[in-house]
Amino acid sequence: MFRIKLDWPLVIGLLMLGFTSLVILWSAGGENPRLIVNQSLRLMVAFAVLILFSQIRPESWSRWAPMIYGAGLVLLVMVLLFGYTGKGAQRWLDLGFMRFQPSEIMKLGVPMMVAWVLARRRLPPSSLNLFSALIVLFLPAFLILEQPDLGTTIMITLSGLVIVFLAGFAWRYIALLGALGLVSMPAVFNMLHPYQQRRILTLFDPWSDPLGGGYHSIQSMIAIGAGGAQGKGWLQGSQSQLEFIPERHTDFIFSVYSEEFGFVGVFMLLLLYTLITARGLYISYNTKDSFLRLLGGSISMTFLFYVFVNVGMVSGMLPVVGVPLPLISYGGTSMVTLMAGFGILMGIHSHQRLMSN
Amino acid sequence: MEQLELKDYLHETKLIQGRLFALGIILILLVLTLMTRVWYLQIYQHEKFDVLSKDNRVRLVAVPPIRGQIYDRKGRVLAENLPIFTLEIVPDQVADMRALLDEVARIVMISPNQLKRFEAALRSRPGFEAHILKLNLSEEEVARFMVNQHRFPGAQVQARLQRSYPYGGELVHVLGYVGRINQREKDSIDPQAYKGTEYIGKLGIEEYYESELLGKVGFEQIETNAHGRPIRTLDRMPAVSGNDLVLNIDAELQVKARQILGDRRGSVIAIEPATGGVLAFVSNPTYDPNKFVNGIDHRSYGELRDDPQRPLLNRALYGRYAPGSTIKQLVALAGLENGWSASQQVSCPGYYQLKGSSHRYRCWTRVGHGPTNLISAIMKSCDVFFYQMANSLGIDKLHDFLGSFGLGSKTGIDLRGEPDGLMPSREWKRRVKGVVWYPGETLITGIGQGFTLATPLQLGVMSATMANRGQRVEPRIINHMVEGAGDGYTAMDFTPVIRENSQVEFNQANFDTILEGMRGVVESPEGTAHYYIGRDKSYSMAGKTGTAQVVNIAQGARYDASKLTEFQKDHALFVAFAPVEEPKIAIAVIVENGGGGSSVAAPIARQIFDYYLAAETNEESASLARVTQPDSGL
Structure with a gap:
């Protein structure tokens, strides 16, 4: 008998995020009904994808991983070639009300493939196996960087590294790499071009270049700071409504949210993100299969990385790379992939329940 | 390998679960970092940012x-x-x-x-x-x-x-x-x-x-x-x-055409047959768009809206008229393509009767045309000839054939909201009117009356299609585009679009016959338009006159009783192209309630042709002169 199996805590959390998205989008998008309609459509499609993916038996992903990864790789190469001849940077596939990037496939394809490579052999991985996993990870990352799409490259790399970490990459090596990175930092910094150095310094002190590289960060920080503890209220954020903030309905939507809902609102939102991620980690923890455990852990944690990078950049802690606030920012490309990931997680969960029954 | 995994299962589970737990701690650390950052901005430094936001000067x-x-x-x-x-x-x-x-x-x-x-x-x-x-x-x-x-x-x-x-x-x-x-x-x-x-x-x-x-x-x-x-x-x-x-519009030609129309209501469409380029697109009367740019005031708008001449109506695009006799040459071509011969004669006693019916379908001249062949039927616009031809073809063939010249479908011009017009068929009548098709309706369809409705633009395209000997091009107002970015001068050209369904294989000999008839309309002393426009021409010209009974062209008009007679007069139509050997311009003219097509619409076309072809020739000879006599100061 067929019946829909869902993980209700996750579904409710995600629905709450979707609702928050519409509320804040009304304000950030200048009360434009068209944006709301589009975003609602995307949310519906994304939830449909979630439900679809959650019904797929989780063992299938292990079998399909090489195919999905291979197809994604081919598409990426094609996009790159086509992009050169077509000049007009054809990164997108148009589906009418939303656009789709082949690199989106890789957001799930890469963790699947890395997990597949590592879970085939004994864990913790041998050096050779680790090496092949890193190749599998960095090849598509490089292709996406070439598009160029720095934000997606970072997120995909992180999703793969999480798996390497989960697979038991020795703590002492992690410590060693960390120390090496810290020590080499001044040397690397000196090798950079002056303008790149300036960009990094701007990050630490945006006020040194308030009208150039620091403009976006400063305006966004002012909006967040002006929100105070309780916020100025919905539709009342002067900084946001006055359009000081660029991209305020997409990547910078968090600053609008912060200005209007204050620290109380931010706390609630970050708590929601934390609970969703924790639920994902919990599901992964309880599953019986190494591959699914690695994949589930990566999917959950990458979700939080999105939040961290986005909020970090909007609040002036990290450099500005194009990473949306998951499920809240206007735009459909990443939303469907994220929900597909959660669909896989739910599949893992319900499969787990059936097994234990 | 399977064995290996089984052996290490417990160890692996422990390992990954431990790492997942570590991830949970990292998760909390990351979120705490964010919270601290936002707390720093929103609580600790709130006053600073509050002042900044109020004093934002950038x-x-x-x-x-x-x-x-x-x-x-x-x-x-x-x-x-x-x-x-x-x-x-x-x-x-x-x-x-x-x-x-x-x-x-x-x-x-x-x-x-x-x-x-x-x-x-x-x-x-x-x-x-x-x-x-x-x-x-x-x-x-x-x-x-x-x-x-x-x-x-x-x-x-x-x-x-x-x-x-x-x-x-x-x-x-x-x-x-x-x-x-x-x-x-x-x-x-x-x-x-x-x-x-x-x-x-x-x-x-x-x-x-x-x-x-x-x-x-x-x-x-x-x-x-x-x-x-x-x-x-x-x-x-x-x-x-x-x-x-x-x-593609030639503004001077457009102005000239409108001036020739004067204060008569109507439309002129002029098309370059080879490319489909629209040379003139006139709907008269007009109104001044400059008043609309910043919003027209209520009174002025009311005057325009309530004007019985209806200047706001784009007649050339939206006006739907019975094409009348301007489609007879198409019916003739359909006949030739379906077994009629050019020499076949029909006797016209001034009326036509269907077998077993006493109803008389009249020719436009009461005395009749006597024995008439196809060419002279076109020249004299003999209704009886086309009643008989339409009757022998039947509505299905008529519908398909006339439809292939664009009647009843959008022309594809680069303007919004173009109507389809109407080329009736059995199926259409059953669907819309809920009644079967009567044979008598086939007869009047054959002379462009009855249900058939065409826009001036469609007639212009039909005229251009005749000039192209059956090849139907899409009318195009834009010629090309120049990128406004400043650097470089990238132009985008629009190539002529030839409609797929126009690739009907016509017997070119049949086309010669039709064109002879259309030429005769203007150039033969027997032609309907000869008396008005046939003399003292410097170029060859083929055309077809039409006079259509009045159909309401749009809804909602409240006609003034004293003007009723004027608005009930026939519409005058004329389609033509010139020169016949190498057509440079094809035209459709409609004068609402103008009366006869030959006396009213045809002279308008003649004047426009005279102007356009003379200007073209002048330009050619002028540029020629520039080449041959560089010092003449031209």
Whole structure:
């Protein structure tokens, strides 16, 4: 008998995020009904994808991983070639009300493939196996960087590294790499071009270049700071409504949210993100299969990385790379992939329940 | 390998679970980092940022792009952007609005209407935006204001560009116009793309090519003083101008054609047959689009709307008329393609009767034409001949054949909202009227009456298709596009589109026969149009006259009783092309309630041909002269 199996805590959390998205989008998008309609459509499609993916038996992903990864790789190469001849940077596939990037496939394809490579052999991985996993990870990352799409490259790399970490990459090596990175930092910094150095310094002190590289960060920080503890209220954020903030309905939507809902609102939102991620980690923890455990852990944690990078950049802690606030920012490309990931997680969960029954 | 995994299962589980637990701790650390950061900004430094946000002196200002200009085929400007001075007020920077308005009114004339519009804008748009108080200040007013500017914080004179149509009403039905963005449009456009722009193409070319003409909005970072007055520009991303359009329209020909129509209601479509380029697209009467750019006042609009001549109606595009005899040559061609011979004769006693019916379908001349063959039937427009031919063909063949010349379907012109027209069929009548098709209806379809409806544009395309010997091109108003970005001169050309379904294989000998008949209409002493236009021509010409019984062309008109007779007169039609050997121009003329096609519509076509072909020849010989006599000073 067929019946829909869902993980209700996750579904409710995600629905709450979707609702928050519409509320804040009304304000950030200048009360434009068209944006709301589009975003609602995307949310519906994304939830449909979630439900679809959650019904797929989780063992299938292990079998399909090489195919999905291979197809994604081919598409990426094609996009790159086509992009050169077509000049007009054809990164997108148009589906009418939303656009789709082949690199989106890789957001799930890469963790699947890395997990597949590592879970085939004994864990913790041998050096050779680790090496092949890193190749599998960095090849598509490089292709996406070439598009160029720095934000997606970072997120995909992180999703793969999480798996390497989960697979038991020795703590002492992690410590060693960390120390090496810290020590080499001044040397690397000196090798950079002056303008790149300036960009990094701007990050630490945006006020040194308030009208150039620091403009976006400063305006966004002012909006967040002006929100105070309780916020100025919905539709009342002067900084946001006055359009000081660029991209305020997409990547910078968090600053609008912060200005209007204050620290109380931010706390609630970050708590929601934390609970969703924790639920994902919990599901992964309880599953019986190494591959699914690695994949589930990566999917959950990458979700939080999105939040961290986005909020970090909007609040002036990290450099500005194009990473949306998951499920809240206007735009459909990443939303469907994220929900597909959660669909896989739910599949893992319900499969787990059936097994234990 | 399977064994290996089984052996290490417990160890692996422990390992990964341990790492997942570590991830959980990392998760909490990351979130705490974010919380601390936001707490630092929102609580610890709240006051600093609060002050900053209230005193924010750097703002991003949208720079509207310059809308692309529109030219005719000879490079004459049809739509341009002229600088005007506007008086604008930023309400947020004004302490006492009443006092300011009173003060300003002492130096600049402000009408109650302008005041009302300004106050409406005050209520509906945010206070930090500049609101227009008065458009189009005179130079004197600008000077007076500038001298006193220090007295009016929050008020400023801005130079803006305003769309202007130098030809006034001559081209309004093809160009359309731009106007203020209304609420309905606001809901459907991308607000980002229209930042800083208040105008959008409303009709015609301005509407159809809106995305090309619009350009790309730019941004400036402006530092302002405490009053919000800009001090300097810190950074800018320049706007990209819209693309310029070059049309196939010949503005002088268009003006000439409209002048020839004078104050008669009607349409003229002129098409270059080889390319489908629309040379003239006239609907008369017209109105001045310049009045619409900034919103026309109610009274003027009411006058236009209630005018019994109905100038707002684009007759050339939307007007649907019975084509009358102008389609007889097509019926003749259908006959030839279906087994009739050119020498086959029909006797015309002045009427035609179907077998077993006493109803007499009359020819347009009571005395009849006697024995008539196909060519003279076209020349004399003998109804009885075509009754018989239509009857022998049947409605199904007629429908398909006439349909392949574009009757009853959109022409594909680059204008919005083109109607289909109507080419009736059995299936259509059953669906729409719920009744079967009667044989008598086939007869009157054969002479272009009955249900058949065509737009002037469709007739123009049909005429061009005749000139092309059956090859149907899509009418195209745009010729090419010039990228407005400034650097480089990238042009985009539009190649002629030949309709798939026009590739009907005609027997060219049959076409020769038809064209002989059409030529005879003008050039033979027996032709219906010969008396009016057949003499003293310097070029060959083929045409077909038509006189159509009146059909209401649009809904909702309340006809004045005293004018009833005038509006009940026949429509005069004429389709033609010239020169026959190498057609350069094909035309359709419709004069509403004009009377006879031969006496009213045909002379209009003749005058237009005379003008256009003479101009073409002059240009050719002129350029020839330039080549052969470089020093002649031409």
